[in-house]
Amino acid sequence: KNEVEQSPQNLTAQEGEFITINCSYSVGISALHWLQQHPGGGIVSLFMLSSGKKKHGRLIATINIQEKHSSLHITASHPRDSAVYICAVNSNLRAQKLVFGQGTRLTINP
């Protein structure tokens, strides 16, 4: 079992829908990251969380430390949101090294 599990692996939705991507982890962490990878490989860091909730534009990230679970939400989704969303954690044992989930491929159709 991977230390970081994401669901769903693939998600297709219509423009305007509310999107939720889930991340569960099995190790103690100091921080959790949500990353966005567009076709062509470039990766952008969206959020870093250690507790609570963060919001940036239409993106919202939440984390529940007790349940070892995080969610990434996209409101009013748009085709340009189509990308692979990756959850990654800094584990307490090796804080400097990110452990990645397998990613969620999101496709937003117009």
Added chain:
Amino acid sequence: GAGVSQSPSNKVTEKGKDVELRCDPISGHTALYWYRQSLGQGLEFLIYFQGNSAPDKSGLPSDRFSAERTGGSVSTLTIQRTQQEDSAVYLCASSPQGNYGYTFGSGTRLTVV
């Protein structure tokens, strides 16, 4: 520069040849990471540099892989005697101190034929 720069962006090499991949991190970022993403796979940690400390090489898959970081800035990942399974996108990232504020490069797509 404004971001993490990697070169080349694409590299096709023959099996058995050596390749060098370059990463130019954001100026002032003390932490530098190399990751690998094979086709259809998630990101895999390779090596981590932090300042003048000894690098964490625990992710390097074999002794054909090595990396240097000269002067605390530019890093070179070298793969000797390339194999077809080395084909992947190699991503570099830097951060101000490590474990937060990562900036990723666009990657080098390596194809071994």
